Amino acid sequence: MNRAGSTQRAFVDAHGADDDALAEGFRWLFQVAEEGGYLRAAVFVPGVAQIESLGRVVGAEVARELHRNRQIKVDGTTIDLLVERKLPVAFEDGPILAIWVDDKQLDKIDALRPPGICAIPWSKTDIDGWKTNWNPVDFRTGERGRGDQTIENPVVEKAMESLTASVNLSTGLSHPSDKESAIGMLKLLKGAGEDYDPNQLRAWAVRHGWEPRHARSLAEIAEKVQAGKAVRGGQRKMWRADVIDIWRGEAD
Secondary structure (H helix, E strand, C coil), X not given: CCCCCCCEEEECCCCCCCHHXXXXXXXXXHHHHHHHCCCEEEEEECCHHHCHHHHHHHCHHHXXXXXXXXXEEECCEEEEEEEHHHCCCCCCCCCEEEEEECHHHHHHHHCCCCCEEEEEECCHHHHHHHHHHXXXXXXXXXXXXXXXXXXXXXXXXXXHHHHHHHCCCCCCXXXXXXXXXXXXXXXHHHHCCCCCCHHHHHHHHHCCCCCHHHHHHHHHHHHHHHCXXXXXXXXXXXXXXXXXXXHHHHHC
16 A cells, blocks of 8 residues: 555745744645635644744734634635644544754654645754655655655565565554564664664655654664664564565576
């Protein structure tokens, strides 16, 4: 299952309190809502303390109403306010403008499965992982944020296909046997001299059905294994003895 095409993703690069970036973000929000015929949309901020700052772009009265009612109506579109501590289970009714966010917050927003996300970081590097995962469009230029990331080593890609087919994607690596399989796979690849980039593993995983937070966990384990750090697990025989040869044969 490839989730890459299910959500329209864009970003506006920013550094600090960039009012022009905010204005571009709101322009994206209303454009996507209008083009998609959505009667609802949402603005995400990390906490309520940031709402007042939006007044410089949307007007002080609009910002106060959004703060007070957690919702405003603009030209027939209802705009909901979302904050990190009180996110809904899902928000599939319209696009989300995510303001001053980082990679981990965007993982949570992606999990809401909105039809569109536009991210504005506080610092440009704050969303580098998200850009690598999804290759979003730069709203100002219409160009992709980063090159499309694939796993360069075909043997590693075959290993990831096997892992993805074996784990429960709804729970990621939270189940002990699934985590054992992932650690075992990573250690087998390292021991066989098959190099991998943890960021490429994460990007590939989210595009093949993994929830972003679970793909992040996989990448974190991969970084430790690659660096030779102690990682518990991977000792049980979750993979057949000749699996590296199988993956190499499939990669040819």
